[in-house]
Amino acid sequence: MGWRTIYITQKAKLSYKTNHLLIQTDMDLKQIPFHQINxxxxxxxxxxxxGYLISQLIENNIKVIFCSQNRNPCAELNGYYNNIQRNQNIEDQISWSITSKQELWTYIVKNKIENQIALMERGNLDTSDIVTEYSSMQPNDSTNREAVIAKxxxxxxxxxxxxxxLIPK
Structure with a gap:
């Protein structure tokens, strides 16, 4: 499983060569091994x-996301046969107990708020109100501290x- 996210922002030709992604621009040619790409x-x-690169990316379980002109994601490549593990993970998660789901949700919300506090501290902003709200967090965020803190x-x-x-243009 790779760890790199390749972000293409300029005119380029993407192709395949011996288990490598080739990225050819007007000025450069890069080769990135598939095993490094997530x-x-x-x-x-x-x-x-x-087309050959697309089929090889799918075979190697490398996700490809396409963006529209305004750089918002608009499509994603998914193979027909390589989603078995993903589907199994989804089924496993659906079958978790309610308590496990609530514990995970609590962990996610707490982590998000801790990151918000850390960012504010880096900017020398007053975190006292948010820390106070965070300290009264209940399991499964039953008192909706996440929304209060976001406000x-x-x-x-x-x-x-x-x-x-969001205000449309």
Whole structure:
């Protein structure tokens, strides 16, 4: 299983050569071994990818994500036969006990809030309100501390006028 995410942002030709991804640009040619690659994000519509490379990426369980003109993900390659492990993982997770799911959710929310506090501390921002809310966290975030903290975190990080509502262009 690879660890690298390859992010393509400029005009390039992507092809295959002896278990390597070839990335050819106007100025450069790079070869990256498949065993190092976890995911390829193609964030430009000006790239070309060969069919043979696509089939080899699928066979090697390397995820490929395509982005639209505004660089938002719009499609992903999934092979027909190599998702057996992923499907098994999903089935296993569905069958977990409610208690296990709640413990995991609590862990995820706590970790998220701890990261928010650490980021604020790095920026020398006041974390006292958020730490107070965090200390009253209940299992499964039954009192919804995540939302309460988010309502304080984002204005503290950006400004008092900050809103998380997306306004279409």
């Amino acid at each position: 995911c390829i994000v193609i964030a430009t519509t000006q790239s070309v990818i060969t 304080k975190y984002f204005p503290a990080l950006f400004n008092e006028d900050f809103t998380r509502v």
